[in-house]
Amino acid sequence: MSIPLVPLENILFLPMEEFTRTVTGKLRSGGRAAVFFAMPEAGAFRLVMAIAFDLEGRLEFLSTAAAGSFPSLTPELPQLHLFEREIYELTGLKPEGHPWLKPVRFTGAAARPGVAEFFRVHGSEVHEVAVGPVHAGVIEPGHFRFQCYGEKVFQLEIALGYQHRGVERRLAAGPDARGIHYAETLAGDTTAGHAWAYCETIETLCGAAVPARAQVLRAIMLELERLANHTGDLGALSGDVAYLPTASFCGRLRGDFLNMTALLCGNRFGRNMFRPGGVNFDLDAALVKELKARLDAAFRDAENAVALLWKTNSVVDRFDATGLLLADAARGLGLVGPVARACGIPLDTRRNFPFGPYHDFTLSASGRGDVYARAYVRWAEMQKSAQLVDAWLDALPGGPVAAECGPLRPGSAAVSLIEGWRGQICHAAVTDDAGRFRYYKVVDPSFRNWVGLAMALRNGEISDFPLCNKSFNLSYCGHDL
């Protein structure tokens, strides 16, 4: 059951003051902003927020009109800090009273990436360490500023935007033939997650009924993506504490999971599989058999490789109590995904807002917010993913793998929530009178979680940064859009 379409006129429209008051009340009593954006309207802007009540699996929409500025809610509700900065950067609407109104992606003509004010700590033995945008490894660009006292990190600030390539803006010009490619490449390692969110948004807007077989095939893609990435990250975590056996084994196994995805659609990252209305490739009995055999072999080897971690004292010692992130901070900042679950926040879109074939999904994975917990939660999720894929392969529903998508309903809004491997992905679209997109918003889980990494580093040691960073493994391109 995806989130139903909302006719624009049904979105609660409140005067600014009441909007502020209502949002504050709701976000303080169990609500979480799933998305918050400013959409041009009548020469000014309409601020729209979708509030998720995760425990109830309910979404509420609120909106208000704004021109020039609006009162910042960030001082009261830190989870809005980046949404408000983003609104300011995209529209010039100023959140008055925002404590740190810096660029998010350095998109303006005069903006120079990373050139901004950074929080500084002063003192005779305090020093600053600046890293990036080009890092030591083969990874995406970003800039990190550490304020240190010896080894100890007082503060880490993360400046991104280097990967900003203007995808969200182009998505909003759709829907068109390039849309699905944009979705697939919002974050290359989350192709299935974002492609599904994009397709579901369109399907909600046009009222298409996606066949059951297509939904299961999509879910198989999504879980294979999770398996590949979690496996790769557990290997990389192992490498970061110089424990090479698991690092080596998982490096190969990640590829085995990617190759299973390629067996389905020809591409290791899942490109070309999704399309609005369904999927492009089906499985026959021979492929099902092959996939099952490969899953069984790869998962058994992964079990063997990952088990070494928990039995090796040097690994456990390095993971334990490193990069601590407390549940209060994570909740306050609206973090999602395995990172949030690892500090005890029970949010999993597959359970809280079931989509596709996840109607009776259960998994409780929890921990105390350190690298160990983030690693262990990943392992718990891998076990579940492998079970799910195996069971789905045994009982694929019959029928077609795609339905036709008609024209989009004009003047409507749709929100899609998908649990990608990094956490909740949110796509929101609003259509105009002609049934074209009037607005399109993407919230990658990394957009929320980067600040969590900065928090996890506080009072930690700078030499633990690579390990902490890997335990989050966030996306730069998913953030930068």
Place this chain on the structure above:
Amino acid sequence: MFKEIIARFKQGYRTMEFPAPGLALPARGLGLPVVKTLEETAAQACVYGAISAGPGGGLDMGRCVFCGACAQAAPGAVEFTKEYKLCASARQDLVVGNAGFKRAAPVAADIRRILGRSFKLRQVSAGGCGACEADCNVLGTLAWDMGRFGVQFVASPRHADGILVTGPVTKNMELALRKTYDAVPGPKVVIACGACAIAGGPYAGHEECVGIPRDIPVDLYIPGCPPHPLTILDGLLRLIGRID
């Protein structure tokens, strides 16, 4: 100690042979295209303008994101094979016409002499979706073990023989790319890896992206979105003359 040895036996020896006869992309994968006729329908099916119909036309693998839309719209005109060897030395060589395309040649002999048996690259990720980077990283895992050919990604541009660029080069990465390139001691090679780095890929035409600056000459083009690790490794080894 013993548990690691037992695990090692269970996991087995996994490094693949490369190059090896019979290596190909997965059954549903899209590799080297074969252009049979230069039909208008195929050209129209491509939203990236990668296909030009008529005489002298062809399928430009540099612009292609390997989505398969053309082959679906005009199966009689374009077909994708499982061939993974797709790299070229010059931009125009990436155009596949009726007679195929021109595969990459090794770098000049004098550079090859300097490189000897070692080839170190600084990777610069400049926009894009991170998939090319992921499949470059994979070459370092034990399954591919690119180090056995003397090829390695290094942390410092000062230690590198060249750069491998991924992504459409966003405005926000232009300066960092240039600084990294300048920091590599000459003579140096430049590799454009993936559709984005070659011609913008899915982001072609975006004003947020500037592409690899003209004054940074590219020695090797590796098409794909992202290129399969087989394609990348083939390209790197061809460039340094380890295979031909």
